[in-house]
Amino acid sequence: METGTGRTKHRLIASDRVEGTPVRRSNGETIGTIERVMIDKLSGKVAYAVMGVGSLLGLSHKEFTLPWGVLHFDPDLDAYRLDLTDDQLREAPREGGERTDPSFEREWEEHVHRYYNATPYWGVSDPMSEGR
Amino acid sequence: METGTGRTKHRLIASDRVEGTPVRRSNGETIGTIERVMIDKLSGKVAYAVMGVGSLLGLSHKEFTLPWGVLHFDPDLDAYRLDLTDDQLREAPREGGERTDPSFEREWEEHVHRYYNATPYWGVSDPMSEGR
Numbered sequence: 001m002e003t004g005t006g007r008t009k010h011r012l013i014a015s016d017r018v019e020g021t022p023v024r025r026s027n028g029e030t031i032g033t034i035e036r037v038m039i040d041k042l043s044g045k046v047a048y049a050v051m052g053v054g055s056l057l058g059l060s061h062k063e064f065t066l067p068w069g070v071l072h073f074d075p076d077l078d079a080y081r082l083d084l085t086d087d088q089l090r091e092a093p094r095e096g097g098e099r100t101d102p103s104f105e106r107e108w109e110e111h112v113h114r115y116y117n118a119t120p121y122w123g124v125s126d127p128m129s130e131g132r
Numbered sequence: 133m134e135t136g137t138g139r140t141k142h143r144l145i146a147s148d149r150v151e152g153t154p155v156r157r158s159n160g161e162t163i164g165t166i167e168r169v170m171i172d173k174l175s176g177k178v179a180y181a182v183m184g185v186g187s188l189l190g191l192s193h194k195e196f197t198l199p200w201g202v203l204h205f206d207p208d209l210d211a212y213r214l215d216l217t218d219d220q221l222r223e224a225p226r227e228g229g230e231r232t233d234p235s236f237e238r239e240w241e242e243h244v245h246r247y248y249n250a251t252p253y254w255g256v257s258d259p260m261s262e263g264r
Contacts, residue, residue, distance in 0.1 A: 012171065012173070012179055014171075015147040015150075015168045015169045016167075016168040019147065036147045039145050039150070040143055041143055043177070044200050045176050045177050045178070046176045047144055050146075068176050121176065
């Protein structure tokens, strides 16, 4: 139970706890594992979580870019819950850039957010980055 | 050079690039290394970077909590630049909680931000978390 100032508790999570956390379907099947998060330097917001999928599906490029907002931790699964079918995963946006120097293009970012029906991180809550 | 949509490039940095990056004074002296960042789950904003200092100063608790906004990468130093003297470091807020279950209190967070003269991450750009 939260006490006192309440809402300030357990609001923070460490990046190295997110990294390594599995991503599973509601039925418990593991899709992948979070490799890292991508931070927007300007706003300080976490934009994406990058999920690695190992040898799943025989895909050649095995990192998927998930908008941060689509990750919901499910204690019962002990994982982030994401109900993507194999077919949906085959179509899902994969990590394009070289990981040490990611050059995300806004057009590609819009595609990623549409795919997951996610609210863009550069949206109304970050007026500094709008209209320039 | 940035081209096309321009400002969308190189705006993102990976959490596992931040982790392990040294923190140095302008004169090149190494203070510590970033161990992880702390993410505010509600807003998706990076609240803090936690810096480990090894055996420096003989301190018993060796993790310092830095507001994300105080970190500025200096290519010449190949490190985040932070000009804290040894005396300032002795007085600086250290990580208090258990790392796998951080329970930051707002009062303590305010102290941290005052210490570094940093803008709180729960400020005006995040109206969802204000006044409740």
